[in-house]
Amino acid sequence: MELFKVKNDIPFMSYGRLTTAISLFTFILAVFFLSTRGLNFGVDFTGGTMMEISYPHPADLNQIRHTVDSIGLKDATVQNFGSSRDVLIRLPVRTGVTSSQLSEQMLTSLKAADNTVSMSRVEFVGPQVGEELYENGALALMLVVAGIVLYLAMRFEWRFAVAAVIANLHDVVIILGFFAFFQWEFNLTVLAAVLAVLGYSVNESVVVFDRVRENFRKMRKANVVQVIDNAITRTMSRTVITHFSTQLMVLSMLMFGGEVLHNFALALTIGILFGIYSSVLVACPIAMYLGVNRANLISDIEKKDGNLKEPDPSEFA
Amino acid sequence: MNRYPLWKNIVVVLMIFLGLVYTVPNFFGESPAVQITPAKNSAKLDPELLAQVEGIFKQENIPFDGIYQDSRGIKARFNNTDTQIKAKDVLQGHLGKDYTVALNLLSRSPDWLRNLGAKPMYLGLDLRGGVHFLLQVDMKAALDKASERFVGDFRTALRKERISYGGVTREGQTVQIRFTSSTELEKARKIISKEYPDLTLTEKFDGENRLLVTSLSLLEQKRIQDFALKQNIQTLHNRINELGVAEPIIQQQGADRVVVQLPGVQDTAKAKEILGRTATLEIRMVDEEKSDAATLEKATQGQAPLGDEAFKDREGRTILVKKNVVLTGDYITDAGPGVNSQTGQSVVNVTLDGRGARIFQQATRENVGKRMAILLIEKGNTEVVTAPVINEEIGGGRVQISGMANTQEATDISLLLRAGALAAPMDIIEERTVGPSMGEENIKRGMHSTLWGFAAIAIFMIIYYTLFGGISVLALSINLLLLVAILSMLQATLTLPGLAAVALTLGMAIDANVLINERIREELRNGNTPQAAIHAGYDRAWDTILDSNITTLIAGLALFMFGSGPIKGFAVVHVLGILTSMFSAVVVSRAVVNAIYGYRRKTIHVAIG
Numbered sequence: 001m002e003l004f005k006v007k008n009d010i011p012f013m014s015y016g017r018l019t020t021a022i023s024l025f026t027f028i029l030a031v032f033f034l035s036t037r038g039l040n041f042g043v044d045f046t047g048g049t050m051m052e053i054s055y056p057h058p059a060d061l062n063q064i065r066h067t068v069d070s071i072g073l074k075d076a077t078v079q080n081f082g083s084s085r086d087v088l089i090r091l092p093v094r095t096g097v098t099s100s101q102l103s104e105q106m107l108t109s110l111k112a113a114d115n116t117v118s119m120s121r122v123e124f125v126g127p128q129v130g131e132e133l134y135e136n137g138a139l140a141l142m143l144v145v146a147g148i149v150l151y152l153a154m155r156f157e158w159r160f161a162v163a164a165v166i167a168n169l170h171d172v173v174i175i176l177g178f179f180a181f182f183q184w185e186f187n188l189t190v191l192a193a194v195l196a197v198l199g200y201s202v203n204e205s206v207v208v209f210d211r212v213r214e215n216f217r218k219m220r221k222a223n224v225v226q227v228i229d230n231a232i233t234r235t236m237s238r239t240v241i242t243h244f245s246t247q248l249m250v251l252s253m254l255m256f257g258g259e260v261l262h263n264f265a266l267a268l269t270i271g272i273l274f275g276i277y278s279s280v281l282v283a284c285p286i287a288m289y290l291g292v293n294r295a296n297l298i299s300d301i302e303k304k305d306g307n308l309k310e311p312d313p314s315e316f317a
Numbered sequence: 318m319n320r321y322p323l324w325k326n327i328v329v330v331l332m333i334f335l336g337l338v339y340t341v342p343n344f345f346g347e348s349p350a351v352q353i354t355p356a357k358n359s360a361k362l363d364p365e366l367l368a369q370v371e372g373i374f375k376q377e378n379i380p381f382d383g384i385y386q387d388s389r390g391i392k393a394r395f396n397n398t399d400t401q402i403k404a405k406d407v408l409q410g411h412l413g414k415d416y417t418v419a420l421n422l423l424s425r426s427p428d429w430l431r432n433l434g435a436k437p438m439y440l441g442l443d444l445r446g447g448v449h450f451l452l453q454v455d456m457k458a459a460l461d462k463a464s465e466r467f468v469g470d471f472r473t474a475l476r477k478e479r480i481s482y483g484g485v486t487r488e489g490q491t492v493q494i495r496f497t498s499s500t501e502l503e504k505a506r507k508i509i510s511k512e513y514p515d516l517t518l519t520e521k522f523d524g525e526n527r528l529l530v531t532s533l534s535l536l537e538q539k540r541i542q543d544f545a546l547k548q549n550i551q552t553l554h555n556r557i558n559e560l561g562v563a564e565p566i567i568q569q570q571g572a573d574r575v576v577v578q579l580p581g582v583q584d585t586a587k588a589k590e591i592l593g594r595t596a597t598l599e600i601r602m603v604d605e606e607k608s609d610a611a612t613l614e615k616a617t618q619g620q621a622p623l624g625d626e627a628f629k630d631r632e633g634r635t636i637l638v639k640k641n642v643v644l645t646g647d648y649i650t651d652a653g654p655g656v657n658s659q660t661g662q663s664v665v666n667v668t669l670d671g672r673g674a675r676i677f678q679q680a681t682r683e684n685v686g687k688r689m690a691i692l693l694i695e696k697g698n699t700e701v702v703t704a705p706v707i708n709e710e711i712g713g714g715r716v717q718i719s720g721m722a723n724t725q726e727a728t729d730i731s732l733l734l735r736a737g738a739l740a741a742p743m744d745i746i747e748e749r750t751v752g753p754s755m756g757e758e759n760i761k762r763g764m765h766s767t768l769w770g771f772a773a774i775a776i777f778m779i780i781y782y783t784l785f786g787g788i789s790v791l792a793l794s795i796n797l798l799l800l801v802a803i804l805s806m807l808q809a810t811l812t813l814p815g816l817a818a819v820a821l822t823l824g825m826a827i828d829a830n831v832l833i834n835e836r837i838r839e840e841l842r843n844g845n846t847p848q849a850a851i852h853a854g855y856d857r858a859w860d861t862i863l864d865s866n867i868t869t870l871i872a873g874l875a876l877f878m879f880g881s882g883p884i885k886g887f888a889v890v891h892v893l894g895i896l897t898s899m900f901s902a903v904v905v906s907r908a909v910v911n912a913i914y915g916y917r918r919k920t921i922h923v924a925i926g
């Protein structure tokens with residue numbers, strides 16, 4: 001079976017203006033939602049207590065709210081989680097109260113109200129720890145970006161490195177934009193997904209850039225635009241198939257992974273879908289605008305290999 | 318050109334074989350077991366113990382499936398939980414308090430696999446249920462406490478040298494000693510600087526008195542903090558041993574934090590209580606001179622005379638004790654419940670260390686006929702357990718504390734005293750608890766995600782690339798096999814995000830095969846012969862695969878460095894998965910392709926869809 005039987009190269013670069021405009025628009029939209037709505041950070045980052053409890057029968061949320069109120073925890077949020085039998089209770093950080101005792105106290109009162117309740121999960125994060133996790137998360141993000149830029153600059157050229165990173169940060173911002181717009185909870189697992197997407201999307205750019213470099217060597221007569229168009233067209237099939245396969249796996253996580261992996265899988269889904277587009281249609285135009293050409297790539301190759309082999313004439317595409 | 322040298326084929330077969338051996342233990346499941354470890358961490362395991370435990374089982378008629386000894390203790394497996402619990406009770410009865418007997422789950426994998434070091438993957442708390450605590454040690458309190466100890470030490474030292482001083486007080490972490498004459502101050506300075514060379518000494522004049530101010534040098538502060546942390550970890554070890562948890566993890570994290578992980582612990586309230594307990598014993602003198610009815614009445618209302626404190630005893634009577642502490646629980650080496658042979662009352666027998674014994678002997682000698690109060694300080698509440706009259710000087714460091722309500726209380730208090738006090742209070746700053754059913758649920762979720770995702774990819778790949786798709790799926794399953802094998806071999810902690818990483822890594826790893834397959838198709842389209850196309854496809858795809866995997870690896874490593882807890886689990890699996898995928902997708906799949914096509918003289922058709 002073959003889905004992509006393309007005879008002639010698709011002139012992707014001539015749509016450069018359009019694709020860049022679309023990216024810019026979605027990017028600005030994402031930034032807008034991020035700044036107006038902000039991320040709905042989970043207890044991992046804000047600190048606080050999160051309790052997941054379950055009942056053998058559908059839970060009576062009002063009853064639970066009443067119980068929670070009765071022990072003086074008015075600022076708690078009570079909501080269903082996944083199914084009608086599972087309930088999530090969230091408490092913000094409160095100064096002066098030893099939060100570690102809070103969950104015990106709550107469970108005792110809930111048991112008194114209905115002793116069929118069972119505790120599935122408790123997460124308590126002190127405000128100080130939350131802050132550290134937040135800082136470490138930001139640090140990890142910066143380290144990934146720096147590491148990728150450095151590696152690509154070494155392996156290719158700085159123009160490619162910058163283009164790839166901009167394209168992929170664009171993905172990250174869009175994922176965050178979605179999380180801000182829908183107010184999905186952003187926790188440590190989602191952060192892991194975002195960073196994984198960052199590494200994964202760069203893959204895409206790398207594959208295309210690899211082809212661009214190869215083409216510069218082979219297609220001596222072609223200009224930059226033709227070289228890039230050919231590279232994208234020739235790798236398009238692979239890009240779509242790979243993303244589709246990864247997406248199959250992520251879909252399976254979305255369906256079977258339960259609530260804990262739900263947002264993780266969501267972040268990956270958005271990242272993968274936008275990754276297809278951005279790593280090709282954003283990274284390449286940027287690399288082109290930055291002025292990538294045969295000279296700066298080939299000299300790079302010559303330096304590395306010492307002497308450049310004369311290309312076989314039959315290999316001219 | 319598409320033939321592997323023999324050694325390469327052997328490497329591939331060997332890797333797969335090793336992968337199988339180390340993956341297999343994961344399929345045997347677990348059976349209920351008990352684990353016997355020495356109660357004191359430092360104690361060596363008695364080599365006779367194994368035979369002894371077997372003997373106990375025979376004697377009590379407890380059937381067991383297997384028993385063996387490893388570096389940490391003895392483990393025995395049973396075929397049902399009833400026998401397991403019975404065995405635990407019987408063993409605890411026979412072995413006494415020197416050993417901790419904990420319930421556990423053990424892999425049913427055969428002995429020869431275990432001897433090879435092949436164990437099932439180590440499941441994190443979110444997969445097996447349990448509690449994770451991050452505790453912060455209050456270092457300021459540790460320094461305060463150390464300074465407080467100097468107050469007493471200075472008094473004794475100055476008194477011994479007959480130096481007259483106005484008073485010793487603690488202000489934060491400095492200790493001030495007042496003198497009226499500067500000659501006495503000089504004498505004191507000499508003694509203190511000789512006995513405590515790590516303290517910084519300064520002089521002050523407050524208008525009336527000359528003050529000698531001692532403060533902790535940075536080095537000394539660091540030493541005290543290190544000691545406090547070590548002591549706290551030791552105390553936690555002891556307490557957790559008393560809880561009977563199999564495979565607890567207690568580790569230092571950073572300069573002032575301790576991680577405690579208790580797999581399988583359900584009663585989190587009890588765990589928190591035991592961890593947080595700061596019970597300690599203090600022995601102080603009762604202030605007999607001021608203990609008249611009027612003063613006691615006032616003291617009950619919170620107006621104790623200067624230098625005294627009022628506490629209630631078990632009957633609710635107010636007792637006035639001096640602020641000066643004769644002895645603290647730090648000097649206790651052992652404590653156990655007992656019965657007083659004369660009165661038949663429950664008592665706690667306490668053994669003091671050498672220094673404690675000397676102090677106690679001196680205090681009892683100087684205070685014959687007076688009452689001595691034994692205070693138990695727990696969770697900020699101080700209670701006078703008993704306040705007996707000292708009949709004679711007590712030497713040898715063996716002290717009997719009467720006043721226990723019953724044997725249970727005697728046992729509880731001795732446990733608390735034995736387990737030791739914390740050198741500094743600790744706060745729980747992070748807690749993650751996962752119930753056992755949730756753990757099982759999480760495993761199921763992770764497994765289902767991986768398996769269904771894998772199945773979907775397999776079907777798609779085979780439809781799209783036919784035989785080559787099949788080879789890619791084979792490579793992917795070998796990737797899974799190797800990944801599970803490495804995780805089992807390293808005993809890296811597998812968490813739910815880790816399981817997600819297994820799924821995700823497989824989803825990403827197929828990329829390498831897609832790259833290769835697409836490349837082969839392209840070469841075929843360009844009119845190359847099948848053999849040349851296969852060769853070129855693998856060769857050209859390799860560079861790209863390497864580049865793209867290294868960027869993913871960078872992201873994985875950053876996550877590993879800065880991630881904590883569950884994220885670290887994700888990163889470990891992700892990074893390992895990338896490495897195994899490079900091997901399986903390129904080397905293994907090539908070996909299979911070579912085996913199929915490499916020996917055909919004339920290949921007319923390559924089954925790549």
